[in-house]
Amino acid sequence: MAFHLVRGDAAGDLGENTSLDTSVHPPRVQHLHFVIDAWTGADLIERFPVVLVTERLAEALAASGLGTFELRDAEITTEPEAEEIRDSAGIQAFPNFRWLHVTGTAGQDDLGTDAEASLVVSDRALALLRQFNLDGCDIEDYAS
Numbered sequence: 594m595a596f597h598l599v600r601g602d603a604a605g606d607l608g609e610n611t612s613l614d615t616s617v618h619p620p621r622v623q624h625l626h627f628v629i630d631a632w633t634g635a636d637l638i639e640r641f642p643v644v645l646v647t648e649r650l651a652e653a654l655a656a657s658g659l660g661t662f663e664l665r666d667a668e669i670t671t672e673p674e675a676e677e678i679r680d681s682a683g684i685q686a687f688p689n690f691r692w693l694h695v696t697g698t699a700g701q702d703d704l705g706t707d708a709e710a711s712l713v714v715s716d717r718a719l720a721l722l723r724q725f726n727l728d729g730c731d732i733e734d735y736a737s
Contacts, residue, residue: 601639602729619710642710661697700737
């Protein structure tokens with residue numbers, strides 16, 4: 594089975610209310626506050642060390658049987674420039690986002706993370722992701 598490194602659209606940054614355990618690498622996130630500053634419609638966004646997905650992608654993942662992840666709540670806020678970018682892209686409103694907390698191992702499980710907290714997915718998981726908007730995402734073959 595082939596695996597793929599997926600780097601989500603960098604649509605924001607960790608907010609001031611994020612709580613991190615930096616005694617480990619990658620840092621362990623205890624509370625996620627994500628500030629959207631440049632979202633243009635992608636269903637998968639990221640900022641080291643977290644990945645977020647829209648509610649509609651979260652529902653598809655939950656129904657997929659892929660496993661090795663948890664969908665968690667996150668505190669999401671937006672910057673005024675994000676509103677302008679969204680409006681100029683013709684998008685009426687921001688969707689709800691869920692924190693995709695991946696628990697699998699890169700190159701073994703359908704969804705995993707590598708030592709740098711990068712998302713690595715199987716062919717099967719990538720096929721599901723490709724049914725959604727991945728604009729701004731980079732996808733490349735993963736070599737373990």
